[in-house]
Amino acid sequence: MKPISRSFSRILLLHLGRLSDAVFALPACVAVRERFPEARITAFTTSWGGELFALSGAVSDIWPVEGAQPADVMRPWNVWEVFRAMREFRRRQYELAIDFWPLGETILLALAARVPARLAALSPEGFAGLFFNVWRVPDDPRQHRVDRYLNALRALGIPPTVRAPALRTDPVADERFEQWLRARGIEAGELLVGLSPEADPGAAVWPPERFLDLAYRLAHHFRVRLIDVSRRGWGRARAPKGTLSLRTRSLRELASALARCALMVSGDAGPGHLAAALGVPTLMLGCARTRRPLGAEHRYVERDALAACSVERVFEIASEMLGRSRTAALFRS
Numbered sequence: 660m661k662p663i664s665r666s667f668s669r670i671l672l673l674h675l676g677r678l679s680d681a682v683f684a685l686p687a688c689v690a691v692r693e694r695f696p697e698a699r700i701t702a703f704t705t706s707w708g709g710e711l712f713a714l715s716g717a718v719s720d721i722w723p724v725e726g727a728q729p730a731d732v733m734r735p736w737n738v739w740e741v742f743r744a745m746r747e748f749r750r751r752q753y754e755l756a757i758d759f760w761p762l763g764e765t766i767l768l769a770l771a772a773r774v775p776a777r778l779a780a781l782s783p784e785g786f787a788g789l790f791f792n793v794w795r796v797p798d799d800p801r802q803h804r805v806d807r808y809l810n811a812l813r814a815l816g817i818p819p820t821v822r823a824p825a826l827r828t829d830p831v832a833d834e835r836f837e838q839w840l841r842a843r844g845i846e847a848g849e850l851l852v853g854l855s856p857e858a859d860p861g862a863a864v865w866p867p868e869r870f871l872d873l874a875y876r877l878a879h880h881f882r883v884r885l886i887d888v889s890r891r892g893w894g895r896a897r898a899p900k901g902t903l904s905l906r907t908r909s910l911r912e913l914a915s916a917l918a919r920c921a922l923m924v925s926g927d928a929g930p931g932h933l934a935a936a937l938g939v940p941t942l943m944l945g946c947a948r949t950r951r952p953l954g955a956e957h958r959y960v961e962r963d964a965l966a967a968c969s970v971e972r973v974f975e976i977a978s979e980m981l982g983r984s985r986t987a988a989l990f991r992s
Contacts, residue, residue, distance in 0.1 A: 670695065679929045690809065704723060749772045761781060795810075850921045874899050927945050
């Protein structure tokens with residue numbers, strides 16, 4: 660089958676995956692916008708995914724589902740919202756649906772909205788593939804998730820363009836975060852290092868006590884201020900003195916906080932991938948090669964090697980990255 664060469668004026672992007680996978684979809688979303696610059700592109704996604712796609716500038720509007728996880732879509736308070744989306748999308752007469760995370764809910768949504776062309780950006784499981792009618796190149800799970808998304812767009816005659824996810828922050832959220840820092844006595848030139856020990860399901864987790872040991876070493880040797888962006892944290896009594904704890908429900912605010920950091924150390928989860936997309940040097944612990952942060956400024960420890968990875972080795976890598984980050988900041992100033 661040949662790629663579709665026609666133009667589309669109304670496109671529906673469906674993504675109910677986790678934040679990390681939404682980050683991986685950013686280059687594909689930007690490529691779709693570049694190919695169809697005048698199209699109305701709507702993203703049906705989780706609340707955090709909606710903020711992410713809005714910051715990318717690649718979509719025209721967002722239809723968010725309350726919650727930040729895929730399972731949230733079928734919670735009682737969201738069922739009516741999904742049915743309302745079905746009716747509205749049918750009224751708008753979308754011509755193409757791209758499903759980045761094929762689920763029963765998103766497949767049903769595209770069918771109920773009567774979208775004539777339906778493309779699965781990842782290979783659906785079982786018989787679900789019968790509900791997609793746009794040819795795509797064979798999906799190779801051994802490739803990076805970014806490349807799998809970009810390869811799917813070949814069915815629309817869209818060649819891969821920029822490969823690394825890239826994102827900008829919201830200036831209003833930036834200013835709010837700076838005010839938050841000033842209220843806590845943080846000066847403008849003080850270096851921040853972001854930490855998030857959490858990992859997505861299925862990813863390897865570095866022991867929390869090793870993360871804590873690393874935090875103390877960074878605070879002691881570099882005199883940096885640590886900012887804990889994990890959901891649960893380690894508790895005030897255990898964290899190094901002066902550690903800032905950020906608990907936000909807004910992705911815009913999280914993005915502004917991460918963008919302010921000179922280094923991010925995280926597990927294989929949304930905050931780490933978000934930081935990498937913002938251009939923050941990111942050290943990711945426990946990710947597979949197919950989910951590693953893209954870009955020469957980032958480093959990672961593979962999942963299979965994480966258990967044997969010592970605090971000394973991670974501190975060595977982090978120190979090298981932090982040194983480069985400080986040097987780059989001096990040249991920028």
